[in-house]
Amino acid sequence: MGTSRRISSAAAAVSALLLAAALAGCSAAAGPSAGPSAEPSAGTSAGPSAGASEPASGSAPAPTSTPAMVAGGSAAENRAYFDHVGTTLFASAASANGRTIIDSLAAAGFDKASMQVTPDTTSDGGSVDSILFSVKLGGQCLLGQRGPGGFSSAVQPALANGSCLVGKTRPIDW
Numbered sequence: 001m002g003t004s005r006r007i008s009s010a011a012a013a014v015s016a017l018l019l020a021a022a023l024a025g026c027s028a029a030a031g032p033s034a035g036p037s038a039e040p041s042a043g044t045s046a047g048p049s050a051g052a053s054e055p056a057s058g059s060a061p062a063p064t065s066t067p068a069m070v071a072g073g074s075a076a077e078n079r080a081y082f083d084h085v086g087t088t089l090f091a092s093a094a095s096a097n098g099r100t101i102i103d104s105l106a107a108a109g110f111d112k113a114s115m116q117v118t119p120d121t122t123s124d125g126g127s128v129d130s131i132l133f134s135v136k137l138g139g140q141c142l143l144g145q146r147g148p149g150g151f152s153s154a155v156q157p158a159l160a161n162g163s164c165l166v167g168k169t170r171p172i173d174w
Contacts, residue, residue: 067080067081067084069108069109074138075135075136075138075155076140082135083153085105086151087151090150095146097120098117099174101117102117111135116164117132117134117165118131118169119169119170130146130147131145131146132165133145134164134165135164136162136164139158140157141164143155
């Protein structure tokens with residue numbers, strides 16, 4: 001039962017971080033902006049930016065480009081790509097397990113040695129409600145969650161111990 005509680009605690013901690021990041025984004029968007037706006041996260045669409053001209057009547061909207069990995073980039077610079085990889089994976093495999101998630105991120109170019117993932121089974125062999133996973137880039141972490149609400153992500157500083165996830169994580173030894 002202790003492992004289940006630790007997994008629940010880890011899930012609650014990361015969920016709280018994701019919620020805090022989402023709320024911070026909402027409050028930042030509500031106030032005046034001193035710099036460029038943040039990129040939209042997976043599952044959202046961005047309207048025309050301020051000052052952008054509307055397409056001429058009858059013309060097709062400009063195609064959106066697929067995000068690409070920024071080699072040597074920060075977690076914030078690679079979030080759109082991380083979101084693209086996660087969204088693509090979970091669109092085809094909504095209940096992907098931890099190994100599938102890590103393998104998908106590694107195939108997309110993220111360094112497996114910098115990843116963490118929570119177990120995908122409970123201590124008594126049941127399936128978990130959500131799986132948390134991360135990629136550490138420099139001093140920041142790309143955090144992802146696959147759960148009942150779908151896929152979500154956030155960028156947060158690495159923990160004081162240098163890791164990204166709190167609680168028990170699964171060895172990535174394949």
